[in-house]
Amino acid sequence: xxxxxxxxxxxxxxxxxxxxxxxxxxxxxxxxxxxxxxxxxxxxxxxxxxxxxxxxxxxxxxxxxxxxxxxxxxxxxxxxxxxxxxxxxxxxxxxxxxxxxxxxxxxxxxxxxxxxxxxxxxxxxxxxxxxxxxxxxxxxxxxxxxxxxxxxxxxxxxxxxxxxxxxxxxxxxxxxxxxxxxxxxxxxxxxxxxxxxxxxxxxxxxxxxxxxxxxxxxxxxxxxxxxxxxxxxxxxxxxxxxxxxxxxxxxxxxxxxxxxxxxxxxxxxxxxxxxxxxxxxxxxxxxxxxxxxxxxxxxxxxxxxxxxxxxxxxxxx
Numbered sequence: 340x341x342x343x344x345x346x347x348x349x350x351x352x353x354x355x356x357x358x359x360x361x362x363x364x365x366x367x368x369x370x371x372x373x374x375x376x377x378x379x380x381x382x383x384x385x386x387x388x389x390x391x392x393x394x395x396x397x398x399x400x401x402x403x404x405x406x407x408x409x410x411x412x413x414x415x416x417x418x419x420x421x422x423x424x425x426x427x428x429x430x431x432x433x434x435x436x437x438x439x440x441x442x443x444x445x446x447x448x449x450x451x452x453x454x455x456x457x458x459x460x461x462x463x464x465x466x467x468x469x470x471x472x473x474x475x476x477x478x479x480x481x482x483x484x485x486x487x488x489x490x491x492x493x494x495x496x497x498x499x500x501x502x503x504x505x506x507x508x509x510x511x512x513x514x515x516x517x518x519x520x521x522x523x524x525x526x527x528x529x530x531x532x533x534x535x536x537x538x539x540x541x542x543x544x545x546x547x548x549x550x551x552x553x554x555x556x557x558x559x560x561x562x563x564x565x566x567x568x569x570x571x572x573x574x575x576x577x578x579x580x581x582x583x584x585x586x587x588x589x590x591x592x593x594x595x596x597x598x599x600x601x602x603x604x605x606x607x608x609x610x611x612x613x614x615x616x617x618x619x620x621x622x623x624x625x626x627x628x629x630x631x632x633x634x635x636x637x638x639x640x641x642x643x644x645x646x647x648x649x650x651x652x653x654x655x656x
């Protein structure tokens with residue numbers, strides 16, 4: 340029995356050595372010779388392409404834009420002293436008349452009675468803005484024959500939505516644009532705020548006066564109005580696209596010298612179409628991201644599009 344074990348012992352050693360060799364060769368596919376796990380290549384840090392701008396200092400205004408109509412500040416209805424048939428009309432809409440001028444004649448004649456047509460005189464100097472009667476019509480008591488307005492004192496009438504009422508006050512400045520003069524702006528100011536809100540339209544009527552009379556402006560013109568509700572001078576401003584809103588808070592991404600971004604929470608002030616006032620969070624002169632913020636997080640690396648090209652062109656020169 341002992342002699343048999345001695346015969347198979349060398350064979351067992353050979354098999355063991357062969358198995359070790361196979362495992363060593365197989366292991367070469369998992370762990371390369373001469374290199375450990377710690378020597379494996381690390382993934383590269385992502386770099387996000389963005390467009391950049393700067394926090395600027397500028398003036399900014401907040402305003403309400405509405406439409407309105409030009410009308411006379413003073414207008415009156417002209418009533419005749421006598422009533423009857425309209426025998427004669429010496430006026431037309433838009434005509435300028437002077438005080439005391441005869442604008443119409445009324446015939447009081449009745450069957451069996453004949454009268455000389457009596458004159459109707461203009462009570463003030465102004466412009467005829469409407470004529471509700473015509474020759475031959477019968478004028479009843481209390482019915483006006485015309486309406487006159489003093490065109491030298493024009494005003495703008497408009498209506499403001501209820502949600503903007505809290506931003507209005509007497510004396511606020513406004514800019515008026517007229518279709519007849521598309522390249523000009525006329526200065527005005529708020530002179531009257533209605534004490535009531537129309538329950539049907541949920542609007543409030545306001546009136547504005549022109550700061551300077553202009554003979555070209557006429558009653559009945561359509562006006563586009565910009566009422567200045569707040570004005571800020573020399574404050575930090577950024578483009579609207581630079582501000583990102585997340586979970587109800589506003590942020591701006593500031594680009595550091597290491598070409599990384601800092602996510603800063605900011606407080607907004609007056610907002611216009613092309614700029615927004617920043618009350619806190621960033622300072623004038625700081626570089627900020629204005630495009631490409633969608634994938635950004637605090638601390639990530641960025642590459643500013645356009646700056647590399649500009650640097651390459653400068654180097655070539």
